[in-house]
Amino acid sequence: MADITLINKTGARSKKGYAVIESSVAKNSFKYAGIDEKAIIGSVSEVVDNNAKCKICISGEGVLYSAKPVKKGDILRLVKMGDGLPQGTVVPAQNSDAPY
DSSP, rough: EEEEEEOSSSSSSSOOOOOOEEEESSSEEEEEOOTOOOOOOOEESOOOOTTSSEEESSOOOOOOOBBBOOOOOOOOOEOOSOOOOTTTOOEETTTSOOOO
């Protein structure tokens, strides 16, 4: 499994399994993927303190936190506005979801 190392600039301990994107402010840092985010670079593969280097899984098998039960064959999507769930988590996609 390949990974990259970026700096956690989230203001708290990094959350293992959360989807992340590169920060547009700090070149070597990341932030959690927001609602409807499309530019995901991977998921956090370890928990570290604020501003510490953190490994981001970019290929192979990753782990994301699902706010709802998941079964084999489900397609996961990030939560979006109106779901009422924490940013950076995923839920099983439904046929009624608009594609993104």
